[in-house]
Amino acid sequence: MQPVLKVQSLNKAFNTRAGLFRRKRVKVLKDVSFAVAPGETLAVIGETGSGKSTLARVLAGAEHADSGQILLSGEMIEDNGHQNHDCRHIRLIFQDPTRSLNRGLTIGDMLDDCLRLNTQLTKHQRDKKIVATLSRVGLLSEHYDYYPHMFSGGQLQRVALARALILDPKVVVLDEALSSLDPSVRAQTVNLLLELQRDFGLSYILITHHLSLVRHMSDKLLVLSRGRSVEYGNSEAIFRAPQSKVMQKLLAV
Ligand SMILES: Nc1ncnc2c1ncn2[C@@H]1O[C@H](COP(=O)(O)OP(=O)(O)OP(=O)(O)O)[C@@H](O)[C@H]1O
Numbered sequence: 001m002q003p004v005l006k007v008q009s010l011n012k013a014f015n016t017r018a019g020l021f022r023r024k025r026v027k028v029l030k031d032v033s034f035a036v037a038p039g040e041t042l043a044v045i046g047e048t049g050s051g052k053s054t055l056a057r058v059l060a061g062a063e064h065a066d067s068g069q070i071l072l073s074g075e076m077i078e079d080n081g082h083q084n085h086d087c088r089h090i091r092l093i094f095q096d097p098t099r100s101l102n103r104g105l106t107i108g109d110m111l112d113d114c115l116r117l118n119t120q121l122t123k124h125q126r127d128k129k130i131v132a133t134l135s136r137v138g139l140l141s142e143h144y145d146y147y148p149h150m151f152s153g154g155q156l157q158r159v160a161l162a163r164a165l166i167l168d169p170k171v172v173v174l175d176e177a178l179s180s181l182d183p184s185v186r187a188q189t190v191n192l193l194l195e196l197q198r199d200f201g202l203s204y205i206l207i208t209h210h211l212s213l214v215r216h217m218s219d220k221l222l223v224l225s226r227g228r229s230v231e232y233g234n235s236e237a238i239f240r241a242p243q244s245k246v247m248q249k250l251l252a253v
Pocket residue numbers: 014015016028046047048049050051052053054055
């Protein structure tokens with residue numbers, strides 16, 4: 001099966017201060033490659049600062065890579081720093097959903113903005129799609145008129161999910177998106193994500209420090225260390241017999 005997402009030799013560096021007047025370029029992603037099939041979940045784990053969030057932002061088009069390629073369903077969307085990114089196909093959800101939600105807009109208006117800016121749908125079609133998407137993530141049509149502050153943390157993560165799904169993406173990147181939820185809400189959200197994956201063939205990139213979540217949700221696993229891929233393959237096989245020191249250490253904790 002053709003992968004929905006293929007990443008080849010991705011490199012990314014940042015300029016950082018190295019003294020009062022000096023700057024130095026720090027490589028954050030080094031030759032990172034992987035592929036994700038439709039309906040599959042790839043978990044990305046690694047110690048703090050290993051480049052997971054940077055990878056998430058590059059995938060979602062929020063940052064350019066310095067070199068390397070990203071192909072979506074065989075089509076090049078990033079080639080050596082040149083983006084041809086249709087942002088609607090890879091969507092990013094953060095740990096703190098309020099980061100991506102405008103406090104001054106109702107949920108309905110926020111979702112309507114996404115559709116107005118990215119599709120040719122009429123107002124009637126947009127409203128229908130918004131209500132259907134709210135229902136897909138377990139929210140009610142009444143929530144159309146709610147503001148972000150009127151939701152609980154778990155509901156807000158559902159709103160962020162609705163915002164990600166409203167444009168029918170192929171890949172959703174979850175950057176610690178489940179971390180701040182309490183265990184029972186997290187379990188409900190995981191079940192919802194798995195249900196959506198089953199129903200719509202969504203692929204997930206799951207970035208998390210929770211190994212139990214990785215084990216439960218992922219098909220494949222990429223282990224990053226200082227921006228480099230040190231282990232990549234079938235999750236179950238890696239959990240059974242980790243080859244990299246990083247993974248062995250993470251499992252030993
Ligand atoms: N905009 C930036 N400018 C300079 N350095 C950056 C920038 N963004 C990230 N970095 C650096 O890149 C490295 C990787 O950061 P990143 O947030 O991707 O790691 P991470 O694996 O997601 O860490 P964590 O698990 O703590 O979230 C860190 O050293 C960070 O300080």
